[in-house]
Amino acid sequence: MQVSARGEYAVRIAVTLATGHPRTVSASSLAAAQALPRKFAEVILGDLRRAGLVDSARGVEGGYRLSRDPEEVSVGEVLRAVDGPLSGVRGRRPEETSYEGAAVNLPRLWVAARAAVRSVLDEVSLAQAASGEFPVRVNELTDADEAWMPR
Amino acid sequence: MQVSARGEYAVRIAVTLATGHPRTVSASSLAAAQALPRKFAEVILGDLRRAGLVDSARGVEGGYRLSRDPEEVSVGEVLRAVDGPLSGVRGRRPEETSYEGAAVNLPRLWVAARAAVRSVLDEVSLAQAASGEFPVRVNELTDADEAWMPR
């Protein structure tokens, strides 16, 4: 589950938009608020716009805002908008994999891993990500000390 | 959760070794059994050896075998051996991230996502991956039709 710089930036931008919702905010403000390169932030906002997650307005008083309420947009959607599918195996989707011999059962494993990722990223809204009030199932995952340890 | 070609190959190789355990198998046999490039398989087996997951023997009658029983090796360990940490955000570990402003709660989200991935990949052994008899929690994830749908 590697999140790219684009993905991380996109989520930070989206969460910032969520807290200011429904005000429109310029790319420079967003970049400044999260200490990101402005031009790169513009590129990312373009992705979010093309994915229909944000609306934009040009000119003075222009900027970006979420096209839906922050409660209705998941972190997963934001990540997909900039980085494509959350999960993949060798460039294919988990359910598209297929193997011979001892590996025949692996597709089920890949699908399970994807489902696990989705159970977090698709179940947390931008509003929740901003407030820190995550769903119970998600909190349970971070409760164990082990979850905070590297491996 | 992108699994690279190396990662996929490594798991296929490991599962193949698991079914033949404890016999030693040559790189060419493994490559042939899973239809992988032989030389690339050698490279991957070198990673697995350096990680201590397989033992190797040179010469005629040489080859590779799991250094532990297939029940005692998780798929996650295999993936880490060839691709490094399972989860990362912009090249850092989830618990090492830190943000200002609206994004302050994101580290908990990244940690939750990692925990979710671990709950599958670290809980499935090579023996289970080979037999298809996954833990209950993992089967529950693949039971829903939704789990098999792209997004």
Place this chain on the structure above:
DNA sequence: GCATATCCTATCTATCAAGTAGGATTCAAG
């Protein structure tokens, strides 16, 4: 018409994934 935005196209650079090549080394068996 001017300041402030978004938006578009192009470019750059470094890194990495995926795989290949060739040969040195080891070992068992005959």
Place this chain on the structure above:
DNA sequence: CTTGAATCCTACTTGATAGATAGGATATGC
């Protein structure tokens, strides 16, 4: 004590991609 089969080591190629940056065209409100 040679031969064949295997691991092991170093190096290389090739293409794609991430992570930006540059410059300007276009729209908008006052």
